[in-house]
Amino acid sequence: MITRNKLVLGDKSLKDITDDICAPIEAYPSKGWLGLFTGALGLLIFYVIIMGTIISTGMGLLGVNHPNAWGTMIITFVFWIGIGHAGTLISAILFLFRQKWRTSVARTAEAMTVFAVMTAGLFPLLHTGRPWLDYWLFPYPNQRGPLWVNFRSPLLWDVFAVSTYATVSMVFWYVGLIPDFATIKDRAKNKLRRTIYGALSMGWRGTARNWSHYEMLYLLLAGLSTPLVLSVHTIVSFDFAVSSLPGWHTTIFPPYFVAGAIFSGFAMVVTLMTLVRIGVPEFKNYITIDHMEVMNKIIMATGLMVGYAYGSEFFIAWYSGNPYEKYVFFNSRAFGPYAWSYWTMISCNVLIPQLFWFKKFRRSIPVMFVVSIFVNIGMWFERFVITITSLHRDFLPANWGNYPWSFFDGAILVGSFGMFLTLFLLYLRFFPAISIAEVKPVLPVGRENSKGGH
Amino acid sequence: MAKRSIGGIAGIWTEEHSVITAAAKTRESGFSKFDAITPYPVHGMEEACGIKRSWIPYVTFVAGLTGLLFGLWLTWWTSAVNWPINVGGKPMFSWPAFIPVIFELTVLFAALCSVAALFYVTKMPKMDPPVIDPDLTSHKFAIFVPQNDVGYDEVKIERLFKEWGAVEVKKVAEY
Numbered sequence: 001m002i003t004r005n006k007l008v009l010g011d012k013s014l015k016d017i018t019d020d021i022c023a024p025i026e027a028y029p030s031k032g033w034l035g036l037f038t039g040a041l042g043l044l045i046f047y048v049i050i051m052g053t054i055i056s057t058g059m060g061l062l063g064v065n066h067p068n069a070w071g072t073m074i075i076t077f078v079f080w081i082g083i084g085h086a087g088t089l090i091s092a093i094l095f096l097f098r099q100k101w102r103t104s105v106a107r108t109a110e111a112m113t114v115f116a117v118m119t120a121g122l123f124p125l126l127h128t129g130r131p132w133l134d135y136w137l138f139p140y141p142n143q144r145g146p147l148w149v150n151f152r153s154p155l156l157w158d159v160f161a162v163s164t165y166a167t168v169s170m171v172f173w174y175v176g177l178i179p180d181f182a183t184i185k186d187r188a189k190n191k192l193r194r195t196i197y198g199a200l201s202m203g204w205r206g207t208a209r210n211w212s213h214y215e216m217l218y219l220l221l222a223g224l225s226t227p228l229v230l231s232v233h234t235i236v237s238f239d240f241a242v243s244s245l246p247g248w249h250t251t252i253f254p255p256y257f258v259a260g261a262i263f264s265g266f267a268m269v270v271t272l273m274t275l276v277r278i279g280v281p282e283f284k285n286y287i288t289i290d291h292m293e294v295m296n297k298i299i300m301a302t303g304l305m306v307g308y309a310y311g312s313e314f315f316i317a318w319y320s321g322n323p324y325e326k327y328v329f330f331n332s333r334a335f336g337p338y339a340w341s342y343w344t345m346i347s348c349n350v351l352i353p354q355l356f357w358f359k360k361f362r363r364s365i366p367v368m369f370v371v372s373i374f375v376n377i378g379m380w381f382e383r384f385v386i387t388i389t390s391l392h393r394d395f396l397p398a399n400w401g402n403y404p405w406s407f408f409d410g411a412i413l414v415g416s417f418g419m420f421l422t423l424f425l426l427y428l429r430f431f432p433a434i435s436i437a438e439v440k441p442v443l444p445v446g447r448e449n450s451k452g453g454h
Numbered sequence: 455m456a457k458r459s460i461g462g463i464a465g466i467w468t469e470e471h472s473v474i475t476a477a478a479k480t481r482e483s484g485f486s487k488f489d490a491i492t493p494y495p496v497h498g499m500e501e502a503c504g505i506k507r508s509w510i511p512y513v514t515f516v517a518g519l520t521g522l523l524f525g526l527w528l529t530w531w532t533s534a535v536n537w538p539i540n541v542g543g544k545p546m547f548s549w550p551a552f553i554p555v556i557f558e559l560t561v562l563f564a565a566l567c568s569v570a571a572l573f574y575v576t577k578m579p580k581m582d583p584p585v586i587d588p589d590l591t592s593h594k595f596a597i598f599v600p601q602n603d604v605g606y607d608e609v610k611i612e613r614l615f616k617e618w619g620a621v622e623v624k625k626v627a628e629y
Contacts, residue, residue, distance in 0.1 A: 014493065014593035139532060148532035152541055157554035164558040168565045175569060178578075179591070183493065186588035202573070203580025206591055207598075208477070208490040208499045210576045215495050216508035217572045221565060224514075228561045235554050437494040 007101055007442050010285040014440055020282045021434050022184055026193075029429055032279060037425045043418025050411040051126065059129045062412075063404040068391045072409040073127040075383040076416055078236055079264070080120030081162065082257070082379065085229055086265020087113025088169055091176075092225035095218075101294060103438040104286040108276065109269050110173045111431070115423040116268070117166045119416050124158070154238040161235040168228055172221045178204045179214075179437040233261045240386065247328040247390030250316065256309035260382060263302035263349070266295050267375035272424065274369045276433065286434050289363050296362045299375065303353035306382075310350065324395055333389045337402055341381050342389065348378025380413075459628040462600040463608050464586045465615030466622040470496055473595035476618040477502040480597055483614065487603040491586065491596040513571040514564045521563025525556035584629050587622075598629055 012020070029037075054061050064071040087109040094102040125134050137159045139149045149156050181201035188194035204210070237257035240248040270292065277284050317329040333342050352374045355361045362368070393400045427433070467473040470492075477490045481504050490499055499505075529552035533539070538546045573579065590596050597620075599611055612623045 015589075018493075018592040139528065145537050148537055150539075150541065151529045151533055151555055152544065152548060152551040154554075157558075160555045160558040164562045167562060171565060171569050175572070179494070183591040186585060186591045198582055199579075202578040203583045204576070204578065205583055206491050206493060208492065208496075208503045209505055211492065211495040212500050212505045213508045213510055213572055213575050216510045217568055220511060220514050220568050224561050224565050224568075228558075231554070231557060231561075238554075440494040441497065 005288070005290050007104065007288070007290075008286055008439060009288055012285065012443065014443070017439055017443070018183060018187070018436055020285070021180075021432050021436050021439075022187060023282065024280050024428065025184060025430060025432065026187075026189075030279070033425065033429065037422070037429075040418055040421035040425055043415060044422045045418075047412070047415025047418045050408060050415050051122070054126060054408060054412070055131055059127070061406060061408040063406050063409050065401075065404070067394060067399050067401050068388060068403045070127075070387050070391060071403060072405075072413055073123040075380070075387050076413050077120050077123035077127070078257075078383045078387075079380045080116045080123070080416065080420070081236060082233065082261035082264045082383075083268045084113040084116035084120065084165075084169070084265065085233060085258070085261035086269050087111070087116070088165075088172075088225050088229040089262055089265065090269070091172065092222040092229065095222040096226060100442045101291055103442050104434050105269065105273065105291055105295070106438065107173075107176065107431075107435045108272065108427075108433050110169065110176065111424065111427045111433075112265075112268060112272060113169050114166075114173055115420050115427070116265075117162070117169060118423065119420045121162060121166060122419075123412075123416075124162075154235065154242045157235045158239055161232045165228060165232045168221070168225060172225055175214075175217065175221065176435060176438070177431060178202060179206060180432040180435060182206065183436050184432065230258055233257045240390075245390050245394055246322070246324040247333070247386070250313065252309055252312055252316070256306070259302050259305040259309065260379060263299060263306050264375060264379035266299045266302065267372040267379070270295050270299065270368055270372040271376065274365055274372075276428065277365070279428070280433070283434065286439060289365075292365070292368060293359075293362045296356045296368055296371075299372070300353050300356040303349055303375070307350035310346065328390060328393070332393045333385065336389065336393065338385065338389045338392070342385050345378050345381040345385050348374040349382060352378075459584060460600045460602060461625075461627050462598055462603075462606075462629060463611050463615075464491075464596050464598040464624045464626050464629075465611075465618070465620035466587055466590075466624065467595045467597075467619060468593070468621055469619070470595065472619040473597065474498050474502045476615070476620065477597055479614070479618055480599065484605055485599055485603050488597055488599040491590045491598060493591050493593060493595070496595070510568055510571045510575070514568045517567030518560050518564035520567075521560040522556055524563070525552070525559035528559075529555055584626075586624060586626055586629060598626065600629070 008017070010016075062071055062073065064073070090102050090109040091106045091113075095106075125131050128134055128137075137149065137156070139151075149159075178201055181197045182204040185194055185197040185201050188197060234254040234257065237253035241250060241253035243249060273287055273292065273295075277287055314329050314334075317325045320326075332338070352371055355367065355371060361371075388403050392402055465476065467476060473490065473492070474496065477488075477499060478501075480488050481502065486504075488503070490496075490503055492499065526549075529549070530547050533548075533552075534546035540546075541548075544551075586596055586598065587594060597615070599606065608625065615623045
């Protein structure tokens with residue numbers, strides 16, 4: 001008989017779980033956390049300064065210019081929004097599939113989603129060049145006609161998709177947090193903590209009637225988030241695919257983008273989880289090697305899908321007989337001035353994850369950490385390849401031009417990590433990083449070995 | 455309007471399976487206004503307490519439909535009625551291009567209204583609700599019978615709760 005490995009190790013009682021998960025919130029922050037937080041905050045301040053400079057001086061500081069009208073801002077936007085997708089996949093799709101292992105990683109993965117979407121959302125807003133007029137993106141009654149937004153534009157679809165996604169994933173995350181905030185409030189030893197978490201828990205009491213509605217709502221939100229998350233990256237891919245530019249104008253883009261998003265997102269989950277396990281050793285009993293292995297399998301599977309999409313693009317470019325399409329792939333993408341970025345992408349996304357065919361590597365923390373970093377890098381380059389190699393040489397050679405990468409391009413890319421990491425570190429410090437109320441029901445305690453089995 | 459809080463009596467259990475049995479027995483003894491308080495959703499508790507299926511899905515459906523119709527109306531009215539603009543010779547009401555926006559509005563309305571429904575039915579937000587025992591959000595389980603329940607008798611309930619394995623029985627001034 002094949003027995004399942006336990007989802008929570010160390011024979012925890014209900015009280016142990018509460019104590020373990022609340023410990024990082026109730027203790028004074030460790031030196032390691034303070035060090036990381038100082039670094040992240042420094043990077044965030046740098047980011048704010050860079051953004052302020054770009055807003056006050058103008059988009060010309062970046063390399064964005066004819067013919068490369070889309071650059072680092074759009075590339076990094078797609079990168080971060082893609083990362084967010086794994087969180088929703090874990091919290092919503094795996095919930096619908098009743099994958100119980102998701103419980104211990106869902107909270108942190110969802111937090112990653114929320115922060116990644118927040119980081120991503122700034123880029124298109126800044127990319128407009130005049131962010132103080134960004135409210136024009138929304139249809140509201142105005143005195144210019146009223147002149148409405150163009151509902152036929154994929155860029156406007158994106159406004160709706162990303163803002164809905166941000167709202168719904170934040171609400172979903174918060175609903176999950178409410179019972180845990182009540183737990184922290186009830187344990188609180190000092191008045192300040194009691195007041196803050198009491199307010200955050202909104203008066204949750206955990207009666208059977210409340211739980212009944214709560215579970216129903218959770219199921220509904222999971223059901224709503226599932227098509228939502230697929231729609232978001234589909235619509236992001238429409239930003240490219242609805243244009244008529246060779247290299248962008250393909251029907252494969254929506255599934256290709258969604259697979260890539262999940263691929264990059266899981267890589268980021270693995271990166272963060274390996275670090276969380278180091279930072280809070282007690283969490284190793286909740287986020288076990290088995291959890292990490294399952295995620296590595298997903299990385300490999302989606303990596304293969306992405307690899308298939310890369311191959312398929314080349315096949316169609318050849319099979320279509322379209323000279324412009326063929327030129328983009330066989331000349332400029334694979335062997336042109338940006339061939340280095342293309343081959344970086346292939347190595348990081350297709351070749352390196354093949355290590356996970358071996359069980360030993362799938363279960364090795366150092367190996368998975370390194371691979372996940374490579375995947376993160378590779379997925380940024382994928383968006384770079386898609387955006388820049390398609391734009392820099394289109395139909396007319398008179399239109400050709402390379403992307404003049406500037407200091408500010410690098411600075412906003414690096415700086416965005418400061419924003420993401422600051423939010424993530426604050427989350428680890430102040431919010432329960434594993435769902436207390438969700439982990440308890442997956443315990444074997446009181447079900448299998450004791451008299452109360454059911 | 456929030457219901458006035460009410461006193462009663464609460465039994466506290468430390469085992470999940472014994473609280474389910476106790477809840478079922480409380481129900482069999484004729485009480486109908488009692489409630490169980492648990493740190494996490496306990497499988498089988500709804501059946502034991504006789505709780506009906508949540509009505510939140512109806513809210514989700516109606517809100518989703520509202521979002522859909524609003525999206526349809528918004529795109530149609532702005533693009534074809536209020537300020538029609540010829541974009542590439544396409545029809546004014548080119549509805550297939552509006553599907554993404556309509557879909558997103560459907561999801562947005564459905565999700566937010568469902569959450570609002572949860573807040574309504576659980577009477578949240580509420581600052582500092584009465585707490586029977588702080589461990590009820592961690593590792594203990596309780597059954598609370600309010601004073602106004604049919605056949606409320608403190609002595610009898612206390613005896614029954616003890617018989618059903620309660621580790622502690624508490625009089626609650628208000629809950």
